[in-house]
Each structure stands twice: as C-alpha cells, then as structure tokens.
Amino acid sequence: MLPRFWWSPLLCVGLLACNGQEQEKKPVADPATALAADGDHMVSINAADAPPPPPVVVPAKDREWPELVLENGKAWVSCDTDYSGENGDGAVLEALDRKSLDAALEPCKERGLVRVRYAGKINPSFAGLVSRLAVVADAMKIGKRILDLDSSGGQVEAAIVAGDSIGESGWTIWVREGSICHSACVFVLAAGDNRLISGKVGIHRMMRISSTATSRAELNKELHEVYDNVKDYLQRNGVAVGVADLMMTVPNRSLRLLTSDELKQYGLDGTNAVQDDLERIKQMRKCGDDFVRRKDAFLIAFDRECKVEGADLEAVNNCGQTLKEQFGFPDEVCPDESPLSEIDTALLVPRPEATPDPQAPATAPAAAQLNAQAGQH
Structure with missing residues (x-):
C-alpha cells in the first residue's frame, strides 16, 4: 500500500x-x-x-x-x-x-x-x-x-x-x-x-x-x-x-x-529511534526479554567497535558479523529480528539443485547453512 x-x-x-x-x-x-x-x-x-x-x-x-x-x-x-x-x-x-x-x-x-x-x-x-x-x-x-x-x-x-x-x-x-x-x-x-x-x-x-x-x-x-x-x-x-x-x-x-x-x-x-521503539515492543512479545537485552548490548558495541571513522562499509559489516557471535546472533528463535540480519541473509549458501532419486525415501529439505567465513559473500 x-x-x-x-x-x-x-x-x-x-x-x-x-x-x-x-x-x-x-x-x-x-x-x-x-x-x-x-x-x-x-x-x-x-x-x-x-x-x-x-x-x-x-x-x-x-x-x-x-x-x-x-x-x-x-x-x-x-x-x-x-x-x-x-x-x-x-x-x-x-x-x-x-x-x-x-x-x-x-x-x-x-x-x-x-x-x-x-x-x-x-x-x-x-x-x-x-x-x-x-x-x-x-x-x-x-x-x-x-x-x-x-x-x-x-x-x-x-x-x-x-x-x-x-x-x-x-x-x-x-x-x-x-x-x-x-x-x-x-x-x-x-x-x-x-x-x-x-x-x-x-x-x-x-x-x-x-x-x-x-x-x-x-x-x-x-x-x-x-x-x-x-x-x-x-x-x-x-x-x-x-x-x-x-x-x-x-x-x-x-x-x-x-x-x-x-x-x-x-x-x-x-x-532509526522511532522504528527501534516499534521493534522493541514486537520483539519483546515474540523473542523475549533476553533477546532485546542482547540486541541492545550488541548495538552499543557495534557503534563503539565497528563504526570507526573512515572505515569502509564492507569492513563495518564484517566487523558486525564477527561481533554478533559474541552476543548469540543470529538468534535461533528470532533470526530475522537479529541485528544486521540482511548480512546473515547475504551469507546463506544456496542449496544446490539435485536430481531426485526415485528409490530414495522422501526427506525434508536440508536447511541452508551460513558461510563460516564472515568476509566471504
């Protein structure tokens, strides 16, 4: 709309x-x-x-x-x-x-x-x-x-x-x-x-x-x-x-x-301060108090440690990706609400296409895995 x-x-x-x-x-x-x-x-x-x-x-x-x-x-x-x-x-x-x-x-x-x-x-x-x-x-x-x-x-x-x-x-x-x-x-x-x-x-x-x-x-x-x-x-x-x-x-x-x-x-x-207020209300209900506290702590650390004067955006994102691990992100329960979740999305390795084996039993699709190297996209 x-x-x-x-x-x-x-x-x-x-x-x-x-x-x-x-x-x-x-x-x-x-x-x-x-x-x-x-x-x-x-x-x-x-x-x-x-x-x-x-x-x-x-x-x-x-x-x-x-x-x-x-x-x-x-x-x-x-x-x-x-x-x-x-x-x-x-x-x-x-x-x-x-x-x-x-x-x-x-x-x-x-x-x-x-x-x-x-x-x-x-x-x-x-x-x-x-x-x-x-x-x-x-x-x-x-x-x-x-x-x-x-x-x-x-x-x-x-x-x-x-x-x-x-x-x-x-x-x-x-x-x-x-x-x-x-x-x-x-x-x-x-x-x-x-x-x-x-x-x-x-x-x-x-x-x-x-x-x-x-x-x-x-x-x-x-x-x-x-x-x-x-x-x-x-x-x-x-x-x-x-x-x-x-x-x-x-x-x-x-x-x-x-x-x-x-x-x-x-x-x-x-x-965005206004958006942050809206998200906190929703995330408190969906993800819990611990999630919100960890996210707040991460954002403070991210501003202090990653957003250094003169740093290029790729370096800032890579720093944030590494820092997130210290705060337990991406969160298992609320991965999409985790901070900088667009970076997590970019690091997903697409599942390779495979020809189905008619003799093999049906199984649920494997979950996409995160790339282990934070700097590799």
Whole structure:
C-alpha cells in the first residue's frame, strides 16, 4: 500500500496554495526545468507546481502500471551485499513497469534480499521508484531491503514522499565510501530503519522555486511553511529537528558536512529511534526479554567497535558479523529480528539443485547453512 502522504500538510507548502484566496498570478519558472538545472541545490516548490503523486498501484492481477521514467538518475538491482565483488552494483534497472521490476527482483526471491543502488537526483521519479520496488518486494516476500544511495540532493517534497514510502516498507540505507548524501538526500536517509554511513553527508539551506517573494520577510514566511513540514517529518523519523535549524544557517551554494559524531547526535546514523521503539515492543512479545537485552548490548558495541571513522562499509559489516557471535546472533528463535540480519541473509549458501532419486525415501529439505567465513559473500 502506498504511504498516506498526499493528503498531508505537504500539500500546503506554498502560501498561495494554502490561503484559499485568489491572488494575482505572477510569471514563474517551469518547475521541471528548474529541477533539471538545479545542480547540487536543494529546492522546494510551491504546492500549485507540485508533481503528481506516484501512480496508484493497480491490482496485482493487472501487470501493467502507468508509465514512469527514472529521470536524472540510474538504478541497479543486486541480490547480494557485496558491492566490491564480481557483480558489483548488480544489473541496471532498465524500466519501472511492473514486468521489468518483477524480472529484476525475481533472482532475489530465494535469498530474500535485494540491494538497490541509486545514483542521481531526488525527484518525483525516484519517489515512484522506491514505492514500486516495495510493492514488488512485498509480493515476492523479499524482506531484507537495502537502498544504496549516492545523491547530491534534489527536491524537498519528493524526498519526503520517498521517505514516507521507505519508512513504511522496511529499508536499510547505505551511504558507502565514495558516495555522498547531500541536501534533500538527507531526508531520504532519515527514513531508513537502519543507516550505515561511510560516505559524506552534507546539508545546506533550501532554495524556493516559483517563489513570489519580493522581500526577506516574505521569503522567510514561505520557507517557514516548508520547514514546519520538514521538522514534522524529521520528528516522525526519530531525527533531531536541529538538523532543519542548522540547514537554515548554511547558504544554498555552500555545504556543511556532518561529522560522525553529529550524525549520531542528530539521529541520522544507526538505528532509526522511532522504528527501534516499534521493534522493541514486537520483539519483546515474540523473542523475549533476553533477546532485546542482547540486541541492545550488541548495538552499543557495534557503534563503539565497528563504526570507526573512515572505515569502509564492507569492513563495518564484517566487523558486525564477527561481533554478533559474541552476543548469540543470529538468534535461533528470532533470526530475522537479529541485528544486521540482511548480512546473515547475504551469507546463506544456496542449496544446490539435485536430481531426485526415485528409490530414495522422501526427506525434508536440508536447511541452508551460513558461510563460516564472515568476509566471504
């Protein structure tokens, strides 16, 4: 099900659209043109110029979706966490129709893990991409989902739409070494259930597209409309609203890179605090108090011992995999709820196909085994 975002206050990001009164219309730049040419800026648009919401998902029996083209970006699909190996980022995602997405994610069904590498702008087509990926992953019961981001930013409203979709569909977000997550990309990062960061995360002030402001006071009033929505979004994702306040102080043409300590302080690195609360309630019932205590202890140790400044993401994951053994993970009763369970999934050795022997007695299929070498994918 698509997130409930289009009836939210985001529809009232512009003063002219919210006051309910007819006002003189002034010539404005084409938002599509502005977005394509905005470079590394973070832009916000008036509600009247807002892009249409992602197409409503049609029933599963109807395989056709409305046309959607990925603009100013590129995506790859992999069924593995190893981005430095032979397959790298995986196969290029050529189209966003249902048939193409089904074919792209089909190889990931057996392992139950998909990693989507996205490099490009945060825009309405990106928001449509993540919502469609979630629908297909749900249909195929692919529970482990990684969004591997590299983006200089884009549109605020599209980032929040994408983030609400991500927040409802269970994604871990990576910003790996050599990658960036700047500007509006930070709002997407905020939505992940878990965030692993080795690349650079930066923020700056947003720029209004189609603004009718003629004075600082008018522009400030317009921006406050947007920042109020931004702060509400950050709060529901467990991120400090101080991020929005800090953005206001950095000129749009500049960039303020956040340190590792600041990322943790603002709640942008590691486990999403709101999601963690939800998971604790569910896991306490399903897995027991001991499981929750061990998981808490592991996460503290993981932050302290594995997430070292300058470490690449593969090293962080390998460290976490080794550390998990000390805390009794993966848990026998609740393996899917164990921390970094997507890494466990990636280490599963697929069971080789065998020709059945008609003379042999029927036996239950053998369980897949974990690879003993944590660094081998």
